[in-house]
Amino acid sequence: MSITGENLIGASAVRGTGESFQAIEAATGEPIAPAFGGASLEDLDRALTLASEAFGTYSETDLETRAKFLETIADEILAIGDELVERAMAESGLPRPRLEGERGRTVGQLKMFAGVVRDGAFLDLRIDPALPERKPMPRPDLRLRNIPVGPVAVFGASNFPLAFSVAGGDTASALAAGCPVVVKAHPAHPGTSELVGRAVQKAVAACGLPEGVFSLLFDAGRIIGQALVADARVAAVGFTGSRAGGLALMKIASTRDVPIPVYAEMSSINPVVLFPGALAARGDAIAKAFAGSVTLGAGQFCTNPGLILGLEGDALDGFVAAAGAALSETPASTMLTPGIHAAYEKGVAKLAGHAAVKEIARGKPGAPTAGQAGLYEVDAETFLADPALQEEIFGATGLVVRCADLDQLSRVLASLEGQLTAAIHIDETDHDAARSLLPLLERKVGRILVNGFGTGVEVAHAMVHGGPFPATSDGRTTSVGSLAINRFLRPVSYQDLPDDLLPAPLKSDNPLGAPRRVDGGAPAR
């Protein structure tokens, strides 16, 4: 497949007349051909007109058609072949195995949502039959289903050029819900984006769906993204990126004439709590695993373990020494973009420059675009006194906070902003102490994990990749896993509709065979 640098607007490929830009090879900083024509506001308008027109038809596609569509996207992505992986490697600097894995994850995610669509439970069908004889008032017939909210704007993320990008989790869940999607590609991987976008475009055509179900727009600046969120035709927004970016979109969305939800996954330092029993029993092993997790993908994960809490003592000293030793052996890794690298360097310098922060180790230095790992430590009182110490440093650096006792450690946790994950490392002897902290952790995070690290987010039914603000803009949701579809649905109730006017899932003979709750009972087909 050749990459042309065109915007994909419905079934068309259109060279944008806005400012053009090129992808940058992450490892070298060299531009990669071709040039991408930034979308104009007219291009955006056309994409949204098509999306609006497509919504009526697409929202009422039968479940099998919609599931097949998601599977076809998956097939088309695989059909691109190695060109996709190579282009993503060049644009992101991420290594081949990671990108092959990410492709598998992206395809698997689309297939999972195909299963969610076929199952039909996401429709939350409910029927409260009429009770004409009820006193003092008869009860009407009430039926409920979830409907899609409307066209959804999705922003590609820099750090997952496949799984959180053009056909990533936001797009997959919005399409599964029945919403057309307009993607604003991340300018760090436009070629990867175009390849995947063309795969989706092919799937739309192959499945006979209205072209407006999907469009892909390029812009190296902010105009198109901001206009997309501000447009009255957009019903919801999916975003993974920086806190500043997410907050800017939230502000646009909340000050529209009609405010809309923004599902922004923004910033998290993912505390790791090391309990004494576990540290004593296997501090070295935990330290090595930590070093592996914090440097994975150059530390460019939303779930990167950036904060480690432990109790003062020999065991913690040993952990710090072992983690420092492991990190100091870690080669520097190419970061996603020069901008991300610069922000990382700035964040590390700020941390290192803090009077009370001590450097434990730095990883090996590398090329100018490569992020050098880092490990620092600070005492809990200092951490508690300075909120700046809990700012996310996006990259392979961790901060150990030395706590005097469990009470102080608990106060450190209580001082944290909302997080995506918290990990606790425990042995049998730590269970009581861990149990006492769990209620606090639950209020702070979307996922609690034991004896592991948050990197590696399983695409599953019981996954929450979310968490209280500012980890996300909306802690009631997840952007990974089957529950992510709920972000793009809303319930509608139908009262006393004759059967021929009811939507298919609610007709009396249940032609879809989807599970339905009658009078609030267990769902049955």
Added chain:
Amino acid sequence: MSITGENLIGASAVRGTGESFQAIEAATGEPIAPAFGGASLEDLDRALTLASEAFGTYSETDLETRAKFLETIADEILAIGDELVERAMAESGLPRPRLEGERGRTVGQLKMFAGVVRDGAFLDLRIDPALPERKPMPRPDLRLRNIPVGPVAVFGASNFPLAFSVAGGDTASALAAGCPVVVKAHPAHPGTSELVGRAVQKAVAACGLPEGVFSLLFDAGRIIGQALVADARVAAVGFTGSRAGGLALMKIASTRDVPIPVYAEMSSINPVVLFPGALAARGDAIAKAFAGSVTLGAGQFCTNPGLILGLEGDALDGFVAAAGAALSETPASTMLTPGIHAAYEKGVAKLAGHAAVKEIARGKPGAPTAGQAGLYEVDAETFLADPALQEEIFGATGLVVRCADLDQLSRVLASLEGQLTAAIHIDETDHDAARSLLPLLERKVGRILVNGFGTGVEVAHAMVHGGPFPATSDGRTTSVGSLAINRFLRPVSYQDLPDDLLPAPLKSDNPLGAPRRVDGGAPAR
């Protein structure tokens, strides 16, 4: 029970040191004893400290305890006896049968949520068991449950002194979710509020729950309500009231350091579409039913049918004449407050003063505090050209929009803001035309009903009392029915937790017996 005019802060009754005020008898405009001491900011702080302290314990109450608590509130409300109805009658001007019905609804709602709690489906329990042998990576054990979001602020509504007030739907669903509640009483019915608040207070004590589970604050101004929404300890807000009030709270909530969701049910004119077949067959009967619905409770319902759409012709003329005749016989009804009455008069005067709007009928005049019914008509082109004509007039007035044809009627519907309900009146011969409008209606409203009117909102599992902005601030939710509990929940995922650290609902032997989805399958106990 004696009404003291005190704030109920946890288990205490405290005379507020803020500005004091008295209830006003709706029918006469005379003050009713006693004086209520407005809460101070210290009172608010104390209530929120108690709520925060109670959250940990209350959020983990076992389901049976929580269900019993809701039932005990219901019993305690009934135990107040006729004093409650009489006080509510005096304060609201609403008639006895309505308030007795509303008390039944309030009690029934609490009992329904007790059932929802016992059932446990609201926890959305999910288990994806570990797959240690999976290649290339093992799958961890993942379990998910919903947890309550934290203390909830509830604003009593003027128009439902029981069912949308101190122990109304917002409070019942928040308590069912496991959230402590701090209610800001509506100043139009403070005595009713105190009586119900004391009933809740008794139930808290009787069930041995921490006192901070419930507090009730009075303030005739805005300071306490605004400070409540701005306070970092509040996790969500439930509100039913004016658009201006809801928007003000949304603004406070979205500009906090940590933004929180506001569930505001605000304004709706609830379009009614009269199809030709139905009009021809039974126009007079529909007209009489409409006149009954638009004047019910002095028209002070969120679901009041304020907009009637029909196609020009004899049948519509007949409907208008019959509805006008019925309305002109309707006595004026005491409105809830002098302020609401004044706003109604102003709204009607503005409508009547519109050059292209024609008065069809006025109801009988009445006391100075009574709302006089009204029916007006306008042509569709004028309506389409003037958005001011779709502003809600809170009271017993309707506007008929005469449409040339179905296409124009459809454009009128498309021009509407989000609504709580839409009603269509149809005969067999109208089904095709109705079917063509349903997709448009679904995008505009939370509930579609056939051959009825939106007033009378069933408390049920399949009810949606919600709708796109500005009907509500968050069209993904409902404030009536069992789904309302979802507003106060968020999911948490647990990865690889040993069984003894898992929360009870997720332990391997399912001690709660609540339904759980394993690997995304059907929920099973």
